[in-house]
Amino acid sequence: xxxxxxxxxxxxxxxxxxxxxxxxxxxxxxxxxxxxxxxxxxxxxxxxxxxxxxxxxxxxx
Numbered sequence: 218x219x220x221x222x223x224x225x226x227x228x229x230x231x232x233x234x235x236x237x238x239x240x241x242x243x244x245x246x247x248x249x250x251x252x253x254x255x256x257x258x259x260x261x262x263x264x265x266x267x268x269x270x271x272x273x274x275x276x277x278x
Contacts, residue, residue, distance in 0.1 A: 244252070247266070250273050254265035 247269055250269045251262060251265040254260060254269065254272065255262050258265075260268075
């Protein structure tokens, strides 16, 4: 067993939940869509924020 798994040897449970990212979950729909474009295409956040309405349709802010 690797040294970095010391907690598992001592009987700590393996976490099976996924922690939500608070910043991502509280962001507006427009911001989340812009971040999605940044991750999937080679564009800056500013560019993605400007083209979000064209890609996803208008968003109520």
